[in-house]
Amino acid sequence: MPSRLAQIVEDKEDSLLSKWMTMQSQILGSLKDRVSNSEIRTTLHDFILALRQGLAGGRFRNVDGAEWSSMRDVLANLSRQRATQGFTPAETAMFVFSFKPVLFDELRESYAKDPAGLAEEILVSTELLDKLGLFTMEVYQKTREAVIVRQQQEMLELSTPVVELWTGILALPLIGTLDSARTQIVMQNLLEAVVARGADMAIIDITGVPTVDTLVAQHLLKTVAAARLMGAECIISGIRPQIAQTIIHLGVDLGSVVTKANLADAFRLALRKKCLAVAAI
Amino acid sequence: MERIPILKLGQFLLVTIQVDMHDRLALVLQEELTGRIVTDSARGVLIDISSLDIVDSFIGRMLSNIAGMARVLDAETVVVGMQPSVAITLVELGLSLPGIRTALNVDRGMELLKASIIAEDEARHGQAG
Numbered sequence: 241m242p243s244r245l246a247q248i249v250e251d252k253e254d255s256l257l258s259k260w261m262t263m264q265s266q267i268l269g270s271l272k273d274r275v276s277n278s279e280i281r282t283t284l285h286d287f288i289l290a291l292r293q294g295l296a297g298g299r300f301r302n303v304d305g306a307e308w309s310s311m312r313d314v315l316a317n318l319s320r321q322r323a324t325q326g327f328t329p330a331e332t333a334m335f336v337f338s339f340k341p342v343l344f345d346e347l348r349e350s351y352a353k354d355p356a357g358l359a360e361e362i363l364v365s366t367e368l369l370d371k372l373g374l375f376t377m378e379v380y381q382k383t384r385e386a387v388i389v390r391q392q393q394e395m396l397e398l399s400t401p402v403v404e405l406w407t408g409i410l411a412l413p414l415i416g417t418l419d420s421a422r423t424q425i426v427m428q429n430l431l432e433a434v435v436a437r438g439a440d441m442a443i444i445d446i447t448g449v450p451t452v453d454t455l456v457a458q459h460l461l462k463t464v465a466a467a468r469l470m471g472a473e474c475i476i477s478g479i480r481p482q483i484a485q486t487i488i489h490l491g492v493d494l495g496s497v498v499t500k501a502n503l504a505d506a507f508r509l510a511l512r513k514k515c516l517a518v519a520a521i
Numbered sequence: 522m523e524r525i526p527i528l529k530l531g532q533f534l535l536v537t538i539q540v541d542m543h544d545r546l547a548l549v550l551q552e553e554l555t556g557r558i559v560t561d562s563a564r565g566v567l568i569d570i571s572s573l574d575i576v577d578s579f580i581g582r583m584l585s586n587i588a589g590m591a592r593v594l595d596a597e598t599v600v601v602g603m604q605p606s607v608a609i610t611l612v613e614l615g616l617s618l619p620g621i622r623t624a625l626n627v628d629r630g631m632e633l634l635k636a637s638i639i640a641e642d643e644a645r646h647g648q649a650g
Contacts, residue, residue: 424609431605438625465617469608471601471624 244350245365246295252346253288260284260342267334274325286314287339300364303371315372316379323383332380336373340366400426402433409441409510410434410472411503415448423459427466434472441510442467445503447478457492464497473513475499477506525550527557533565533634534558534596535627539572547583554587558594565634566591569627571602581616588621597637599623601630 249256264280290311297307315336322332343365351358400422405411412430416422430442444463449456464474477500479487487494500506511517523546528535534557536550554566568584570576588598601624603611611618624630 427609427612428605431608434625435605438629440625440629462612466605466608466612469600469603469611469618469623470605471603471626471629 290314300368315376319376319379320383408439410439411443413445418456443475443506445478452483475506477503534563535567537569565597567630576607599630
């Protein structure tokens with residue numbers, strides 16, 4: 241028996257829309273101030289329009305087909321919008337799932353005298369709506385991931401400044417955990433600054449690095465080695481007592497790198513190495 | 522045949538590497554450079570690699586070798602002008618060129634050599650006096 245789903249949705253479009261609208265208002269509840277009523281109505285309308293288009297294709301089991309492309313657009317838009325507006329995953333998924341009771345009501349009316357047909361139709365439409373719901377979630381997840389990636393990049397850009405303390409003396413205040421990706425950027429920034437400012441001293445200040453393990457130490461040593469290859473001497477400063485303890489407990493060998501407890505001491509040493517002195521006047 | 526020119530600057534020799542290094546060229550350079558250190562009684566060697574975009578382990582080893590040979594002949598070697606990307610690559614490869622002195626550019630390298638020669642001479646005077 242062919243499914244009458246397409247026919248039913250077309251005939252009952254208005255009633256579906258108004259019932260669903262009421263449902264949406266209930267679900268949104270306290271979140272209503274984030275989206276306007278007319279906005280919801282437009283989205284619902286678009287959804288039903290796209291649903292009719294998809295159903296007309298006759299293939300309900302595969303939402304990847306061309307006839308479902310406008311449906312995918314509607315859901316992707318909605319999902320992206322909600323992800324950036326700060327809706328939770330459940331609230332976003334409920335948009336599609338809330339259509340189920342509305343549609344089932346209409347189906348029940350249309351199949352009042354045919355229980356077997358009703359069961360069949362409900363099964364088909366549940367499967368379809370579940371797939372659409374999952375698709376919505378997928379887009380939601382991707383949008384959130386994109387946001388996270390962007391924030392990571394912004395943090396990388398924000399957190400690795402190179403400052404010039406004196407002619408030829410650079411300071412690199414590191415804040416946050418050092419991982420491979422960050423070390424790469426830190427190294428690049430430092431080396432480029434060494435060339436641009438013609439520096440021969442660099443102070444790497446790790447006051448803002450929360451923990452130093454073997455990996456972080458290795459990254460630091462790499463940075464120091466790279467700077468040395470460019471002819472710049474490095475001093476590591478800002479080693480907190482806990483970190484000094486960790487370094488020794490872990491057996492990390494900082495080798496020949498000069499280390500100082502704070503930036504001021506490191507700066508003093510750098511000045512002395514350049515045969516400069518700060519005097520009171 | 523391709524050759525890398527060696528320029529004499531006072532007490533120092535300046536080698537600017539601008540072409541791709543390969544085995545034979547490296548050997549020729551080693552031979553000529555050691556010869557020139559002796560004939561010119563040079564006190565220092567500056568190797569400028571600022572125009573090299575790619576430095577591999579072979580060149581790294583060659584630089585170490587030259588530095589070692591020069592040291593035996595009582596001349597300091599300073600490698601100058603390494604590109605940032607080259608420095609990063611070498612460090613990632615685990616070649617931090619220990620035992621080679623480095624400087625940002627030829628100017629700085631020259632200062633470094635002069636300073637170390639003065640220190641050396643003073644030490645000798647100290648011993649003599």
